[in-house]
Amino acid sequence: MEKLQVGRANLTWLNGGVNFLDGGAMFGVVPKALWSKKYPQNDNNQIELRTDPILVQMDGKIYLIDTGMGTNKLTDKQLRNFGVLEESSIERSLAETGLTVSDIDAVLMTHLHFDHACGLTKVEGNSYVPVFENATIYTSAVEWNEMRNPNIRSRNTYWKMNWEPIVHQVKTFEKEIEITRGLKMIHTSGHSDGHCIIIFEEKEGCFIHMADIMPTHAHQNKLWALAYDDFPVTSVHQKEKWMDFGYKRKAWYTFYHDAYYRAIRFNESGERLTVMERERYEYKQNNT
Numbered sequence: 335m336e337k338l339q340v341g342r343a344n345l346t347w348l349n350g351g352v353n354f355l356d357g358g359a360m361f362g363v364v365p366k367a368l369w370s371k372k373y374p375q376n377d378n379n380q381i382e383l384r385t386d387p388i389l390v391q392m393d394g395k396i397y398l399i400d401t402g403m404g405t406n407k408l409t410d411k412q413l414r415n416f417g418v419l420e421e422s423s424i425e426r427s428l429a430e431t432g433l434t435v436s437d438i439d440a441v442l443m444t445h446l447h448f449d450h451a452c453g454l455t456k457v458e459g460n461s462y463v464p465v466f467e468n469a470t471i472y473t474s475a476v477e478w479n480e481m482r483n484p485n486i487r488s489r490n491t492y493w494k495m496n497w498e499p500i501v502h503q504v505k506t507f508e509k510e511i512e513i514t515r516g517l518k519m520i521h522t523s524g525h526s527d528g529h530c531i532i533i534f535e536e537k538e539g540c541f542i543h544m545a546d547i548m549p550t551h552a553h554q555n556k557l558w559a560l561a562y563d564d565f566p567v568t569s570v571h572q573k574e575k576w577m578d579f580g581y582k583r584k585a586w587y588t589f590y591h592d593a594y595y596r597a598i599r600f601n602e603s604g605e606r607l608t609v610m611e612r613e614r615y616e617y618k619q620n621n622t
């Protein structure tokens with residue numbers, strides 16, 4: 335597992351699963367001739383994407399950014415349609431760090447799409463129960479409302495099994511919330527109406543988790559938005575704002591979905607200063 339220290343924050347990437355999605359959908363209106371130079375694709379025009387939560391340890395507390403693909407929750411049809419080749423193994427990843435799911439103090443949900451929220455609950459008998467039973471689960475009020483009342487489009491990704499068991503653990507906020515000194519969640523909208531980013535800033539360093547506004551290193555271009563975005567113009571404006579913010583601070587940008595990089599630090603011109611690559615494992619897509 336890759337680790338990164340930013341100031342007093344210690345980050346560790348856990349194994350949340352891998353899937354393959356259509357490259358065109360992940361890059362929206364950007365022509366393949368452009369995006370294919372930035373991110374590899376297979377013969378089916380699909381790109382490899384991680385769903386790896388980030389463990390953040392600081393100030394004697396243990397936080398988790400998003401929760402992975404989950405385990406034994408998707409149907410065979412969903413596994414096929416979403417290109418899932420590996421489900422989550424969060425408990426095993428935590429064990430490698432000497433922790434259990436009971437040690438997590440808070441889960442910071444950037445949004446509640448299935449590939450981020452399935453790890454919140456698990457199957458136990460004939461029902462679903464919380465995975466992180468001792469954690470407070472933070473999400474924006476807008477996102478939490480849509481999770482429970484999805485529209486005709488979003489009901490395909492906001493599922494009862496991911497929210498009903500955790501109602502008593504959820505704490506919502508409006509514009510932003512400071513989780514601990516220097517660590518904030520900020521509501522941006524864009525990818526989903528309730529989408530949030532996570533920022534940690536102190537004199538010794540800064541990291542910005544743009545979540546699905548910048549899901550991979552190939553989405554650095556401020557104009558490159560996903561076809562999955564509910565409000566792509568908002569995504570563009572928010573990316574512009576927070577990329578400028580981070581460039582000035584030489585911040586680390588961390589990734590949940592990127593199959594090739596865990597984090598990249600840029601200078602004021604947006605050029606790479608330092609990169610943290612992900613240890614690579616090759617997956618073969620079943621084309622039958």
